[in-house]
Amino acid sequence: MSSPLPVYSLMPIELVRGSDCTVWDAEGTAYLDLYGGHAVISIGHAHQQWAEAIGKQAATLGYYSNSVHLQSQNDAATALGKISGREDCDVFFVNSGAEANENAFKLASFITGKPRVVAFGGAFHGRTSLAVAATDNPKIVSPVNRTTNITHVQLNDLSAVEHELKQNDVAAVIIEGIQGVGGVRSATDDFLRSLDALCASYGALLILDEIQSGSGRTGKYFAHDHAGIKPSLITVAKGIGNGFPVAAVLVSKTLPVSVGMLGTTFGGNPMACVAVTEVARAIERGNLMQNAHDRGQQLITALEHVPGIAEVRGRGLMIGVELNGPCSAVRKTLWQEHHILTGTASNPNVLRILPPLTITAEQIDRFVQALKDALVKETLVKDAS
Numbered sequence: 001m002s003s004p005l006p007v008y009s010l011m012p013i014e015l016v017r018g019s020d021c022t023v024w025d026a027e028g029t030a031y032l033d034l035y036g037g038h039a040v041i042s043i044g045h046a047h048q049q050w051a052e053a054i055g056k057q058a059a060t061l062g063y064y065s066n067s068v069h070l071q072s073q074n075d076a077a078t079a080l081g082k083i084s085g086r087e088d089c090d091v092f093f094v095n096s097g098a099e100a101n102e103n104a105f106k107l108a109s110f111i112t113g114k115p116r117v118v119a120f121g122g123a124f125h126g127r128t129s130l131a132v133a134a135t136d137n138p139k140i141v142s143p144v145n146r147t148t149n150i151t152h153v154q155l156n157d158l159s160a161v162e163h164e165l166k167q168n169d170v171a172a173v174i175i176e177g178i179q180g181v182g183g184v185r186s187a188t189d190d191f192l193r194s195l196d197a198l199c200a201s202y203g204a205l206l207i208l209d210e211i212q213s214g215s216g217r218t219g220k221y222f223a224h225d226h227a228g229i230k231p232s233l234i235t236v237a238k239g240i241g242n243g244f245p246v247a248a249v250l251v252s253k254t255l256p257v258s259v260g261m262l263g264t265t266f267g268g269n270p271m272a273c274v275a276v277t278e279v280a281r282a283i284e285r286g287n288l289m290q291n292a293h294d295r296g297q298q299l300i301t302a303l304e305h306v307p308g309i310a311e312v313r314g315r316g317l318m319i320g321v322e323l324n325g326p327c328s329a330v331r332k333t334l335w336q337e338h339h340i341l342t343g344t345a346s347n348p349n350v351l352r353i354l355p356p357l358t359i360t361a362e363q364i365d366r367f368v369q370a371l372k373d374a375l376v377k378e379t380l381v382k383d384a385s
């Protein structure tokens with residue numbers, strides 16, 4: 001009998017159902033989902049209009065390729081451009097975050113005629129060929145992925161970037177809006193502004209990887225919106241489909257793109273596109289970016305000065321809670337005893353909080369109390385008060 005390839009470290013929970021910020025296991029236990037299946041669930045599990053739109057599209061025209069006009073694709077591009085404030089971009093739809101980054105690299109290289117990419121220490125950009133090479137984690141870069149075409153420099157080190165750009169062979173610099181897997185670490189807004197200007201002055205393209213930090217999660221549509229920059233290539237995935245596999249590259253209309261440069265069989269299929277349109281509508285209708293901002297502030301404020309917590313980082317609903325020690329026991333107590341799911345990061349001390357953008361003030365309060373209790377239980381602190 002075949003099984004799914006055992007490449008994941010699995011929590012011993014089988015989930016069978018979801019609604020908004022709650023998921024249920026096979027025994028009927030409800031869990032508060034502060035992980036969102038890794039920042040994917042933006043508008044809530046089993047969102048009604050989203051599910052209906054996908055079902056209706058499946059029953060009407062479930063698939064056709066990019067060899068014809070598809071109204072669903074035009075609508076999704078329009079919706080993404082509008083909600084992100086980037087109607088000066090066109091949209092190339094693909095299927096996953098890594099694929100979006102691969103296409104952004106390829107486009108940058110075609111356009112500039114240069115072969116090299118600069119990425120940052122701690123970065124995660126996916127697991128396909130160049131995306132994994134741009135990822136700063138030697139454990140997941142296999143020999144076939146090792147390439148001299150990617151150079152890593154330290155986050156916030158502008159002179160190191162300039163040193164690479166001066167060699168005049170850099171097509172693109174890629175940076176996450178906020179580093180997610182790397183432990184919720186941000187470049188400063190000043191660094192992003194200077195990086196944008198530096199790339200422009202050396203003729204390299206800046207790629208903003210907003211795969212985890214986009215879709216309104218930080219309180220603005222993109223994390224880099226807080227710095228007020230307008231990069232010419234932006235990659236998105238995860239939250240734009242709320243669980244339907246879809247990703248995209250937003251490409252500035254000023255870039256010279258021509259027929260045949262990029263292509264995909266499944267990217268931009270009608271079901272994926274109606275999912276994108278419904279997610280954008282639900283974010284606007286529910287004022288979810290404002291909720292992400294408000295609930296994030298609530299959480300950051302509530303966790304300030306809590307014994308056992310070394311630092312709380314992030315923006316909106318992309319938050320890293322760094323404990324004074326490894327977080328695995330606390331995380332286990334949270335899901336086993338308090339029925340709350342949280343995420344991890346490459347730093348073993350960091351709990352990653354990435355809930356649906358619909359989370360309520362009461363649910364945040366419930367998590368804060370549970371975390372304080374779990375910290376006491378795991379004796380990271382003697383007294384929670």
Ligand SMILES: Cc1ncc(COP(=O)(O)O)c(C=O)c1O
Pocket residue numbers: 038096097098099101124125126127176180181209210211212213237238
């Ligand atoms: C910032 C970032 N980029 C790229 C990816 C890769 O996305 P995917 O797993 O859809 O290929 C991820 C996934 O976690 C991510 O967080």
